[in-house]
Each structure stands twice: as C-alpha cells, then as structure tokens.
Amino acid sequence: MSVKKRATALEVAKAAGVSKWTVIRAFTPGASIAESSRQKVLAVAETMSYRPNLLARSLATSSTQHVAVFVDDFTNPHKLEMLETLTAALQAEELVAVIVNINEHFDHVHALLNADQRQVDAIVLLGTSFRDETLSDVRLGESAPPLFVLARDSQTSRISPISCDSGHALAEICTHLWARGYRRPAFMTGPRTLSTALGRRQHFEAFWMERGIEAVPTLSAERYSHRAGGDAARAFLQASPSGLKIDLLMCENDILACGAMDVLRSEFALRVPEDLAIVGFDDTAIAGFPTYDLTTYRQPIAAMVDALVDMLAGRRASEPVSLPGELVLRSSA
Amino acid sequence: MSVKKRATALEVAKAAGVSKWTVIRAFTPGASIAESSRQKVLAVAETMSYRPNLLARSLATSSTQHVAVFVDDFTNPHKLEMLETLTAALQAEELVAVIVNINEHFDHVHALLNADQRQVDAIVLLGTSFRDETLSDVRLGESAPPLFVLARDSQTSRISPISCDSGHALAEICTHLWARGYRRPAFMTGPRTLSTALGRRQHFEAFWMERGIEAVPTLSAERYSHRAGGDAARAFLQASPSGLKIDLLMCENDILACGAMDVLRSEFALRVPEDLAIVGFDDTAIAGFPTYDLTTYRQPIAAMVDALVDMLAGRRASEPVSLPGELVLRSSA
DNA sequence: TTGTAAGCGTTATCAA
DNA sequence: TTGATAACGCTTACAA
DSSP: OOSSOOOOHHHHHHHHTSOHHHHHHHTSTTOOOOHHHHHHHHHHHHHTTOOOOHHHHHHHHTOOOEEEEEEOOOSOHHHHHHHHHHHHHHHHTTOEEEEEEOSTTSOHHHHHHHHHHTTOSEEEEESSOOOHHHHHHOOOOTTOOOEEEESSOOOOTTEEEEEEOHHHHHHHHHHHHHHTTOOOEEEEEOSHHHHHTTOHHHHHHHHHHHTTOOOOOEEEOSSSSHHHHHHHHHHHHHTOTTOOOOSEEEESSHHHHHHHHHHHHHHHOOOTTTTOEEEOSSOOGGGGSTTTOOBEEEOOHHHHHHHHHHHHTTSSOOOOEEEOOEEEOOTTO | OOSSOOOOHHHHHHHHTSOHHHHHHHTSTTOOOOHHHHHHHHHHHHHTTOOOOHHHHHHHHTOOOEEEEEEOOOSOHHHHHHHHHHHHHHHHTTOEEEEEEOSTTSOHHHHHHHHHHTTOSEEEEESSOOOHHHHHHOOOOTTOOOEEEESSOOOOTTEEEEEEOHHHHHHHHHHHHHHTTOOSEEEEEOSHHHHHHHTHHHHHHHHHHHTTOOOOOEEEOSSSSHHHHHHHHHHHHHTOTTOOOOSEEEESSHHHHHHHHHHHHHHHOOOTTTTOEEEOSSOOGGGGSTTTOOBEEEOOHHHHHHHHHHHHTTSSOOOOEEEOOEEEOOTTO
C-alpha cells in the first residue's frame, strides 16, 4: 500500500560510506561501535528517515514482540478497563497487543491457529467464553506460544490463569453482608457455561451453607447485560407473588446488578437496600453513579496485569496466580 | 519463547519427497500444482502440524495484513462498541487489529513511528485526542502507511476522516427539539480541544441562531465522564439561582448527559423532561436504561467501519466520508 | 572497531 | 507441473 519504498540499512550504509552492519550497530543499544561512526550513521539515517524494519528483525530473531489478546465480550465496560491497563503495561515492555475478536461469530480454533501462524510471542485470553475443551482440542504442535488467561479460571494444564481470588472476594463480601444481618440471600448468574469459569456462585453458596442456610435461590440471566439482569429479576419476583422471600441479591457482575435494581424499583416498588439489598462485582464506573450507588468488588486489575507482564517478560514463573481485590462499600448493601 | 521449533516448508518438503516450492504451492490457493502432489503435501504437513509462517510471508510480500488502531479514550463504552465492530470487519478481510494505547501517558509521535516500523498496512485513529499538528509534524518519510480517522473530523490533508455527519445529525436532533417547543437551549461540551474535532456544538448553535436564538449557554465538562457531566451541570445551575434559564440541555455524549441528569434530579429536584429536557449522543447501552431513557443519536458504526474496510481493501477511494446516523427518540426530550 | 558470510521462512520469477 | 535462483531486511557469529 505504500507509495515509495522505505530506506534500508544497506542504502543508509552506502550513503554513509560504511557497511550495513555498522548501520545496524548504530541502532543497536550497547553494540560496539565508534561514537564517531555512530553519529555519522545516525545523521545520514535521519536525512533518509530510516528506521529499522521491525518485521525483518522479528524474522531474524524469531520474536515478534506481539501478544495476541483474545476478547469475547465487548458489552461489559469492565473489559475496556482491562484492555486499557493491559495495553499500557504491554507497551511499557515494548510489546504490542494484537486484538482478536472471538465472539460467537468467530471460530476459536481458527483464531488460535492463526495467532500461532503469525508468530505471536504469547496469547492472552481476556474473556469468559473460551472453553477449556477448545484449547485441549487444538493441535498447535509442540511449538505453540504460551497461553495465559486473565480474569477467569481454567483447568487446562497448559494455561496459566491469572485471576482475582474468588474465594477471598466472596468471603469478604459475604462477611460484610452477614454482619449487616442479611439472612435470605439469592445469587444471579450469567450464562451457565461462562459463569462457572468465574467460580463466584460456588463460594457464595458455600459461605451461607456453612452458616446453616442451605437453600440459596439462583436467578439465571441469559446474558451479561442490563436487560438480561432485569429480566431475571422480574421472572424471580413474579414467581413468588406471596411476598419477597429474600433480603439480598448478589449478582455476578455490576451490569446484572444494575439491571436488577432498575426493575426492582420501577416495576415492584422495592427499595434498595431496605427491601432488598443488591451487590455487584467489578466496580464498573456505573456502580459509582448515585442512582445505583452499588456495593461491589473491585478486581485488582493493575496487579493482575503486572503479574501477567512479569510472566511474559520471564521475570516470574508462569504459574496460576490469584490475587485479592477490594470490597467497595456503598449504600446498596 | 517457544520450546520447540516449528516445522518449515523445507522440512515438510523433505519429508514428502518434493521441493519446498511445491509445499508452498500446496498452501497457495490457485497455484498450479498437481492434485496428487497437493494431497501428498497436505497430508505430510498435517502430521508435522505445519502451517505457513505468516511473518516470513509478510517480509517477502511486504504486506503484513496488520492495521494499527490508535485508541485514546478507554472510558467511553461507545469505544468498545466501535472496537468490536472494527475488529470483526477487519478479521473478515483477513486483517488483524494491532491496538495502540495513546492516552495521555503515551507519546503520539513515538506511537506513529513505531507502527510505521512494524510495517503495518494502515493506521486507524479511533479517538478524539489526536491533534492534527502531531500528524503533520511527524516525518514519516514518503513511505508512511495510509492514515484513517474514525468518528471525528480532521483537517490534515493526508488523512481521510470517516465520520458521522454532524451537520445532518444535529439538524435532525434540533428539528425534533424545535418541534417539541424547546426555545431555551444550552450545550455541554467535553474538553475544548477534543470537542472541536467533533463539530457538534457548532452545528447546534448554528441551528438556533438561524431561528433568532443567539445566546446559547455553553457548559464545559472537564472530561468525558459521568462525574464531569454532573459537575458541569451543577456549576451552571448554581450560577443561576434566580431560576432555570434553559429548558433544554444538549450534551456532547451520553455519559455527560447521564451525569447531568443525575445531578439535576438528585440535587436540584428537577424533572426530565418537564423542567429540563436532556439529549445525549452515541446511543450507548446506558442511554436505554429505564432510569435515563435518554433521547440520543446513534452513529452509523457499521456503515462507517464498512467504508473504512472498503478503503483498506482498495475497493473504495480514500476520501473523506461522512455518513448519516439515526435519531433515537426516548422520553428525555 | 569493522567487515564478511550465513541464515530466518517465505514469495517472485524464470527455466526446465 | 516442478525445480532452482534471487530477494525481502535484518541478526548472529566469526574473522580481520
């Protein structure tokens, strides 16, 4: 697509009256080269607006500095926050994020194979919908790039999940709720298969069970959306006309929580938290809106991304990591 | 980072008893190769899990199929929607999006130069903060990749802006508002430099001026955030204690509008739209929440992205394009 | 400190 | 249809 060819090291060399390797050296930090020839080369290179071709370098060094980031859900603003943090951290390491859209319309196996063909240095899964089976199915050969999973769990051995510690998170949340006196909890999940990868419901139920509360109703939202959250709440409330059987609704994320809250208030005239307390997860921007003022849990995004980048850079062993986040108390629960 | 070397065409060739060029041909659609040897090669390649090295291909063809996407604002969910549409469209063309974070902490010039060095086929600016001056300043040489700007205007000649037609959009919005009887409008902008690139305020003011309404108050939000929108609204209302001087507030985007709305209601007990009508822009998910039910304007994201991809693929001339969006009427105005 | 040769894994082009 | 030579622009290793 380019109109005119870019200058090459060889051309700069000729113009500067040196060999092309001297030109390379001028652009290689720490290379042994006379300061004089270095200055000369850089000056000439400047006039020709020469800069080393990173593509050719990648081929020669077999390291692209490219990290493929697989994203499946573009509806949750929380993903955008993760993307921002991740790209910033990668760029600080001179790495580049290649974003791969793997929503339902795309073939995950193809995406994986393609990233491999492009010689990315690593693949990061930033999403929930990737199934462990897909990963084990794919024959990437012995030479596949290392795989990392951000913000969800994975049972596949070749993957290193880096996540927010669900056990710790739910313990903290529930302890708070228990202290506030809530005793009739319910839990709202997202789509089944994706939900389990988060492991939030399991820990939630375990907490109440330990305290003798065995039956924790589950509301299932069909998607992680505001509307789906509202729909699930409506369905549950309509199914119990005899009166509200719960005093607390913990939702798998903020979006669901806000959707539920809107329906509670507008359609059932319920007050939050007096009639029903609501808790979300992620501490999305929306959770802080005065309308919602949602109690939620903030994932340690920066720490998670740091851990990931440390692994990529080889400063840290590629092992599963789960980090504690922070309970964000607001008025909804 | 890979443990074991990937198989190369040469290795497959030896194993299959042919030359490496025959292997290449087996993987080149439309190449002239005997069906028999093609099958043989593919079979052998399969067992060795060989797939062509796209990096080497790029070097040989001088086309990476990489498109750098520069993103500056990760707080607006609308960006996520654009990213989703864009990545999907690129992938359909066998192109890959390299995402470059160019928020305030990063050097735009460096990002530009770096993308060029990586031999991307094109650069797409998906943001508002990129200054025209930066682009004209940079000496990319004659060989720079083509630049495209999505969803904002640009005066720089080398760039092809692809945007939502602000003139058309504001005309449609204002015509509706005029018909509803609003006569005392105000406009809320985001940060000054970024705001002008959108051109929304200019068209807004022009509309009312043509109808004899000269003084349109401007509220300035410091950032494109919910809080900043609320702050701007509060400051304006507190400054006019003698009573509300406006009956309509048009905001540069949905986030600002929602922030303003929350403050109006909770702090000034104003009703929307009875006391003050509110209009946003972008039709973000949040605009559809029953709490806000915001009248807004939906940008033609799909059409814009289609136009961009057509240009990238050479199916369409790289010229400025501005497309009409759609007014989304809800109860707030 | 500098120059030389070989190689990264493809594709383009020509010859057989 | 197939094989061979050259080239893409750089890096690595070694020699001068």
